[in-house]
Amino acid sequence: MKSITRRADVRLPQLKQFNQVGQVILVMSGKGGVGKSSIAALLAASLSRQGAKTGLLDADITGPSIPKLFGLPPGGLRGGELGMLPAVTPGGVRVVSTNLLLKEADLPTVWRGPLIAATIRQFWGDTIWGKLDTLIVDLPPGTSDAAIAVLNYLPVSGAVVVTTPQELAGLVVRKALKLLQNKEVPLLALVENMSYFTDSQGAKIEVFGPSHLDDLADLTGSAPRIQIPILPALSQAADAGAVETIHLPEIDRIAALLRSTPSPNP
Numbered sequence: 001m002k003s004i005t006r007r008a009d010v011r012l013p014q015l016k017q018f019n020q021v022g023q024v025i026l027v028m029s030g031k032g033g034v035g036k037s038s039i040a041a042l043l044a045a046s047l048s049r050q051g052a053k054t055g056l057l058d059a060d061i062t063g064p065s066i067p068k069l070f071g072l073p074p075g076g077l078r079g080g081e082l083g084m085l086p087a088v089t090p091g092g093v094r095v096v097s098t099n100l101l102l103k104e105a106d107l108p109t110v111w112r113g114p115l116i117a118a119t120i121r122q123f124w125g126d127t128i129w130g131k132l133d134t135l136i137v138d139l140p141p142g143t144s145d146a147a148i149a150v151l152n153y154l155p156v157s158g159a160v161v162v163t164t165p166q167e168l169a170g171l172v173v174r175k176a177l178k179l180l181q182n183k184e185v186p187l188l189a190l191v192e193n194m195s196y197f198t199d200s201q202g203a204k205i206e207v208f209g210p211s212h213l214d215d216l217a218d219l220t221g222s223a224p225r226i227q228i229p230i231l232p233a234l235s236q237a238a239d240a241g242a243v244e245t246i247h248l249p250e251i252d253r254i255a256a257l258l259r260s261t262p263s264p265n266p
């Protein structure tokens, strides 16, 4: 474990010549299954389409789903003298994930906190990211070891929090928002995913109950609160590894917002 950390530290000065990351943006959620990875993937794809050089670090070390969304096969990471080369999606997003290190995508990664933290450090410091305008980091749900490791090691510029109408009613999303406040990470947008379904007559049906977005105004400040509907085409594209074929105006709006946010490391 120590050797992983030491190697990353030795390579860092050399890699710094190649790596220049404008902004690091977290995508996080209070609990699992709310569509966080889908939103992270859509956001990275939208940024890349808008011309931003974009990376996507899958910090969900034990439950990675980013490679599947883009149709990237296991074993897609290549190593060189200086570090790891990310896999690249058809839309040009540079991706690093534990599932790209494994020979088979369904092999479990039964790793404990310290190893998870070391892997995240390595994904950040031991990868040849090159020049990036934005690095999106897909965090595992909740306020786990991985979330804390990312907040401690990476120069985070801001966060997008993803939730659903049911989750908003609970305390978990408030915990995630308060963690950001404690760590002084600006909230850039609160996304309510699967907000409603539009039927064939054009009527909006709130499948998971009414929106609670406004109830969180005390914690969201001026960050936009954005609703994304239930879209069968999104889950079909995600299952087919073709998430980049889905273009959503709501996601493009967040991407444009990120692009207009001044980069701390220009």
Ligand SMILES: Nc1ncnc2c1ncn2[C@@H]1O[C@H](COP(=O)(O)OP(=O)(O)OP(=O)(O)O)[C@@H](O)[C@H]1O
Binding pocket: 029, 031, 032, 033, 034, 035, 036, 037, 038, 039, 060, 063, 065, 140, 141, 193, 194, 228, 229, 230, 231, 232, 234, 235, 236, 238, 239
């Ligand atoms: N707006 C949406 N419309 C329809 N299906 C969606 C939508 N958002 C996400 N999904 C589907 O919901 C499922 C969960 O999504 P996803 O894996 O992105 O969630 P997650 O919050 O990242 O989960 P995890 O906790 O496992 O990391 C997937 O099958 C995905 O295709």
